[in-house]
Amino acid sequence: MNGSRISFDNRMRTARDFFLSRWDIFAAALAGLVTGLLLVVVGPTLTLALLFAIAFLFILFKTPEVVILLLLLFTSGLLSPSWNPRLNLGVGHFGLSDLLLIALLGVTVLRLLAERDFRLRPTPLYVPLGLLCLAVFGGMLTAVLEHGVRFSDTTYQARIMLYYALFFVVANIVRTRRQARWLVYGVFAIGIVTAVLIVAQIVFGFSVPLVFAVYFKPDLLVRAYHPGFFAVLMTLMTLVCLLAVERPLRQVAWTWLAVFVLAASIMVSLGRNIVVSTLLAMIVLFLLLRPPQQTRLARSMAIILTIAILTFSILQLVAPSMPLLAYPNALLERFVHLFVTDPLSPDETILWRVKETGFAWEQIVQSPITGIGFQTAYRSDFFKGDVLQNYIHNGYLWVWLKTGLLGLIPFLWFFLAFLTRGFRQWRHVRDETLRAASLGFTLVIFAMMFSNFVAPLLVADFNIAFFAAGMGFVEAVSALERESE
Numbered sequence: 001m002n003g004s005r006i007s008f009d010n011r012m013r014t015a016r017d018f019f020l021s022r023w024d025i026f027a028a029a030l031a032g033l034v035t036g037l038l039l040v041v042v043g044p045t046l047t048l049a050l051l052f053a054i055a056f057l058f059i060l061f062k063t064p065e066v067v068i069l070l071l072l073l074f075t076s077g078l079l080s081p082s083w084n085p086r087l088n089l090g091v092g093h094f095g096l097s098d099l100l101l102i103a104l105l106g107v108t109v110l111r112l113l114a115e116r117d118f119r120l121r122p123t124p125l126y127v128p129l130g131l132l133c134l135a136v137f138g139g140m141l142t143a144v145l146e147h148g149v150r151f152s153d154t155t156y157q158a159r160i161m162l163y164y165a166l167f168f169v170v171a172n173i174v175r176t177r178r179q180a181r182w183l184v185y186g187v188f189a190i191g192i193v194t195a196v197l198i199v200a201q202i203v204f205g206f207s208v209p210l211v212f213a214v215y216f217k218p219d220l221l222v223r224a225y226h227p228g229f230f231a232v233l234m235t236l237m238t239l240v241c242l243l244a245v246e247r248p249l250r251q252v253a254w255t256w257l258a259v260f261v262l263a264a265s266i267m268v269s270l271g272r273n274i275v276v277s278t279l280l281a282m283i284v285l286f287l288l289l290r291p292p293q294q295t296r297l298a299r300s301m302a303i304i305l306t307i308a309i310l311t312f313s314i315l316q317l318v319a320p321s322m323p324l325l326a327y328p329n330a331l332l333e334r335f336v337h338l339f340v341t342d343p344l345s346p347d348e349t350i351l352w353r354v355k356e357t358g359f360a361w362e363q364i365v366q367s368p369i370t371g372i373g374f375q376t377a378y379r380s381d382f383f384k385g386d387v388l389q390n391y392i393h394n395g396y397l398w399v400w401l402k403t404g405l406l407g408l409i410p411f412l413w414f415f416l417a418f419l420t421r422g423f424r425q426w427r428h429v430r431d432e433t434l435r436a437a438s439l440g441f442t443l444v445i446f447a448m449m450f451s452n453f454v455a456p457l458l459v460a461d462f463n464i465a466f467f468a469a470g471m472g473f474v475e476a477v478s479a480l481e482r483e484s485e
Helices: 004-021 023-041 043-062 064-075 097-113 127-148 151-173 176-205 229-245 254-267 272-286 291-318 323-340 351-368 393-402 405-428 432-451 466-484
Strands: 086-088 093-095
Touching: 023 291, 043 064, 043 086, 043 097, 043 405, 064 151, 064 176, 064 466, 093 097, 093 323, 097 151, 097 466, 127 151, 127 272, 127 393, 127 405, 151 466, 176 229, 176 254, 176 323, 176 432, 176 466, 229 272, 229 291, 229 466, 254 272, 254 291, 254 323, 272 291, 272 323, 291 323, 393 405, 393 466, 405 466
Parallel strands: none
Antiparallel strands: 086 093
8 A cells, every 4th residue: 555655745845846957848738728718719919918918017026127127218319200109008009118207107006015125215206206297187187277288289288297106117127137237228229229329410410310319400400309308318318327437447449449439429510508517517527526536437437539530530531521520519509609699689599598498487386386278378479380389498497387386395305305415315325337327327417407498308208208317227226225234
C-alpha cells in the first residue's frame, strides 16, 4: 500500500515538474485555443481589440513608464496629428493621448486602493494641483452658465490644462530608479530626434516634410517653432547639467555634439523668449554649482561654442547659400530690432500685446474671482479675420482671465512650491544621471515661468504633459532617495 502511494506521489510530482518546465507551451496552447474560440464567436475585429486591450493592460500595470512615454510622444508634435485622432466615446471626444492619461490616472488610483505597499507619496504639491484642476472645471461651468458658450467648445482648453494631472501619476507610479532612468532616456530620445529633424528640415529643404509645424515655410525665413521644443529644452538642460555634475563624463564628445544640435534647433526657432529663458537658466545653473563644477561647465561650453563656430565657418565656405546660415543673423536682428524701433508703433507686435492686456484687464476687473471661463471671447476683432479673441500672450493673465483667482492662486502656488523643492533637493540625489535630470527639469520650469509672461507656454499647448511629467519626475526621484535611506 505504501509502495503504491509512493509511486502515485512520484508520478504526480513528475507530471507537475513536467508541466512547470513546459508552462510556456501550455500557456501558448491555451492562448491559441481562446483566440480561436473568440475568432469564431465574436469575429476578427473584436478579437484583435480584446487582445490589444489585454496587452495594453499588461503594459500599463507592469511597465507604466512605457505608457507615460507613449503619451509624451503623442503630444510632442513628432507625429502627425492624424496619429492622435479624437474619438467620439458617447460622453465626449477624446484623443488617444487623453485616453492614455485617463488610463494612467485610473491605474494609479487603483493601485493606491488595492495594493497595501503602494502608498500615496507625501508632497505639498497635491493641494495646489487639486485646486487647479477644480478651477479648470469651474472655468468650464463659468463659460457655459454665464457666457452661453457651448460645453463642447470649452473642453479643448480644459483638456490641455488637465494634463497637469500627469504630475500625480509620475510622482506616485515611478517606484524604481530603473523606471526613472527610462523616463529620462525617453525624453532624451524625443528631444534629440526633434532637434535633428528641425535642423535637417532647414539644411535639406522642404521637398520632404520632416516635421509637422505650422511655422515652417519653404520660401520664407520665419519662426520655425515646433511643439517638441519642450522636450528639446528638457534634454538640453539635462545634458548641460550632466556635463557639470558628472565626473568623469562618459562619451563626452557625443554629449557635446548633442548639445550643439539641440542649441541649433532652439536658434532656428528665432524665439527671443526661448533663447533669453534658456540663457537665464544657464546663469542660474552656474550660480548653483560648486567651483570645480563651474570650471567643467565653462570648459564644455567653450568647446561647444568652438564646434559651432567651426561648423558655421565651414558651411559658409562650402555652401554659402544654405538656409541654415541665415538664422544666426536673423536671430541677432530680432534682438537688435527691440532697441532700434518704437516698440509701440502699429507695425510692432508689442502694441498688440499691450492692447490684449488692456482688454483682458477690463474683463478681469469685472470678474476677478471666477474669471470668464474657457473659450469666451474677451475682446473684439483687431483686424478682419482675427480668430484669437480668446487668446492672450501673457500666460498668467491667461489663467486669471479663464479661471479667476480660484485658478491663478493655486497655479502660482503649484509652480513656486515645486521650484522651492526642486532647487533644494537635487543635490541629495545620488545617481548622477537622475541628479542631472532633476536639476535640468527644474531649471526648465524656472525658465518657462519667465517665458510665460510673453507666451502662454505653461497653459496653452498639449506639451504641458512634458512639464507635468518633469515635475512629477523630480518629486519621484526625491521620494526614491528618502525611501532608500
